[in-house]
Amino acid sequence: MRIHWPLGMTAILVAAVGATAATHHAPMKAKASTNAKQIAAGKALISKDQCNGCHSADLKGKPGFSPSIRWSSLSKTYNEKTFARVMDTGVTQSGSMVKKPMPVYHLKAAESAALVAYLKTQK
Numbered sequence: 001m002r003i004h005w006p007l008g009m010t011a012i013l014v015a016a017v018g019a020t021a022a023t024h025h026a027p028m029k030a031k032a033s034t035n036a037k038q039i040a041a042g043k044a045l046i047s048k049d050q051c052n053g054c055h056s057a058d059l060k061g062k063p064g065f066s067p068s069i070r071w072s073s074l075s076k077t078y079n080e081k082t083f084a085r086v087m088d089t090g091v092t093q094s095g096s097m098v099k100k101p102m103p104v105y106h107l108k109a110a111e112s113a114a115l116v117a118y119l120k121t122q123k
Helices: 007-048 080-089 109-119
Strands: none
Touching (some): 007 109
């Protein structure tokens, strides 16, 4: 069954659908902008806390001393929530404390999210 809309009603529907589509894309742009800010904040944390001093300039770790902190490696053991717990409390996935010289950073949730966002960019 075909519906025949009056010409005026068709224009209203097209305008409404177009407005919805335009509104739908606006949050995606905001999210991309937020993600870029998170990545920059994460990079700043890496620099400020001198993570590359122990985990190397490319963050791949130093054999026998420190593990890789690239997300491709970390995500084999941690998810974002458990990684945030390690960075905040020092408690690892297995329930033990991080080993010295790794400090406990007491990061806030937003800082951990920024750190993960940056680490995910490191291929």
